[in-house]
Amino acid sequence: MTWHSPWSNPHWVCTIAAARGWLRAATGSDHDLVHTLVSDQNSRVEAWLSALEHPCRDVLLILPRCVKRRCCNVGPDGSLDGCRSCEACALGELARLAEHHGIRAIVAFRSHIAYAAARRDRPDLIIATACEDRLVKAMASVPDIPAFLAPLTGMERMCVNAELDIAWIGARLAAAAEGSREQNTGCDVTI
Numbered sequence: 096m097t098w099h100s101p102w103s104n105p106h107w108v109c110t111i112a113a114a115r116g117w118l119r120a121a122t123g124s125d126h127d128l129v130h131t132l133v134s135d136q137n138s139r140v141e142a143w144l145s146a147l148e149h150p151c152r153d154v155l156l157i158l159p160r161c162v163k164r165r166c167c168n169v170g171p172d173g174s175l176d177g178c179r180s181c182e183a184c185a186l187g188e189l190a191r192l193a194e195h196h197g198i199r200a201i202v203a204f205r206s207h208i209a210y211a212a213a214r215r216d217r218p219d220l221i222i223a224t225a226c227e228d229r230l231v232k233a234m235a236s237v238p239d240i241p242a243f244l245a246p247l248t249g250m251e252r253m254c255v256n257a258e259l260d261i262a263w264i265g266a267r268l269a270a271a272a273e274g275s276r277e278q279n280t281g282c283d284v285t286i
């Protein structure tokens with residue numbers, strides 16, 4: 096099954112940008128629209144993944160810099176290798192999960208670095224978490240690669256000490272690695 100995304104269409108991107116601007120001006124929030132866009136994206140990826148006849152061979156997990164804690168051992172290249180033995184925060188668990196499933200995991204210190212890594216490496220599948228604005232930018236910036244997306248679940252303040260949905264990400268890592276229809280249950284995103 097070939098991956099198709101409406102985000103490849105510049106008219107779609109412009110229409111969504113206009114709708115978000117209008118909603119923010121008229122209601123103060125585009126939260127519900129972004130929620131719907133992310134859920135639709137995940138449904139498309141789920142359908143695409145379910146139709147694959149083999150597990151994804153190359154999966155890239157991309158995390159934003161705001162999930163990193165001050166004590167983190169994330170390498171300058173964003174590698175989570177140094178987090179595998181750490182129990183202090185969620186990155187250690189994600190690093191171990193990624194290693195278990197043979198999935199590359201990076202912290203992208205800037206969003207354009209994440210987009211550039213995706214375009215350069217062209218993984219079969221991306222799994223990423225970020226704030227709502229960055230998720231929308233991700234869909235528009237790399238529309239040609241399937242990407243499961245999860246909004247961050249909390250934040251101390253903008254771009255600082257963000258929290259993520261480990262269970263949701265872990266389930267997507269397993270589904271991507273094992274390529275099982277049964278694993279691909281549900282893709283609701285709690286924002």
Ligand code: SF4
Nearest residue numbers: 159161225226229254
């Ligand atoms: S809050 Fe958003 S913009 Fe700031 S680091 Fe996190 S994902 Fe990036």
